[in-house]
Amino acid sequence: MRSPALAAALAGIDTVFNGFDSPGETGCGRCDLPEETAYLRTPYTRVPPDVLRKYVFKGSDHFIDHAAAMRRLLPQAAHAMADGTLDGIGWGAHGLAQAVWRSWPAEQAAALDAFVRAWWQEVLATPEPPYEVHEVFETCAAIARTVTPFLDTWSRGPVADVHLVSCADAWLYDLLSDNSPFWWWWNDAEEAGVAELRSWLAGEGAARLHDCGEPDLATRAELLALPYDERWAHPYWNTR
Numbered sequence: 001m002r003s004p005a006l007a008a009a010l011a012g013i014d015t016v017f018n019g020f021d022s023p024g025e026t027g028c029g030r031c032d033l034p035e036e037t038a039y040l041r042t043p044y045t046r047v048p049p050d051v052l053r054k055y056v057f058k059g060s061d062h063f064i065d066h067a068a069a070m071r072r073l074l075p076q077a078a079h080a081m082a083d084g085t086l087d088g089i090g091w092g093a094h095g096l097a098q099a100v101w102r103s104w105p106a107e108q109a110a111a112l113d114a115f116v117r118a119w120w121q122e123v124l125a126t127p128e129p130p131y132e133v134h135e136v137f138e139t140c141a142a143i144a145r146t147v148t149p150f151l152d153t154w155s156r157g158p159v160a161d162v163h164l165v166s167c168a169d170a171w172l173y174d175l176l177s178d179n180s181p182f183w184w185w186w187n188d189a190e191e192a193g194v195a196e197l198r199s200w201l202a203g204e205g206a207a208r209l210h211d212c213g214e215p216d217l218a219t220r221a222e223l224l225a226l227p228y229d230e231r232w233a234h235p236y237w238n239t240r
Helices: 004-016 034-041 049-056 066-083 106-124 133-144 148-152 158-176 190-211 215-225 228-232 235-239
Strands: none
Touching (some): 004 106, 106 133, 158 215
């Protein structure tokens, strides 16, 4: 059962983006069928799941009007993301991460922002979400172009703590090597997001990992506060 916050956010998406289309869309002549691009030009018509996935994860340069296409797809895409039925989360660059949606009309931008935040909170509270939690985090951060709201609202509790442990385990290998742990965040905010994640894990995240009974992960997270050479010269590695 969806939380009231996620249900309200989805209702907002449905209301604000109801009936949108991309009337001049012709798609990419090399990889789109005419009947597929017709869905983008036709409002109030359900898009087949495979076509929805194709367009949500297709590069923005494949569209005449990428923003209009994303607005057309948003209600169905948001529900599929919440349901765990949108194939591609964690396996491709989300179209909304390529859209400059904060420049859209205020009501549209607010509805999308509310959905991404509510979806993240729902996943944090779900013991076995349909997607890997670190993949949802990356998707949310890439769409929002910031990690801040998702780190700031990472609640404490048995379920959220388990997800923190799994995410830290997934991220630390790359972060300790000064690499990005994100595979599909390709916009200009990624570098700042990685830096903020590294700082958070070295501080609050490490403290919480200690509280979770994960001293090894916590110690590795604390090493992120050190310069690269000092990090790898630390005595911790002699105990491995």
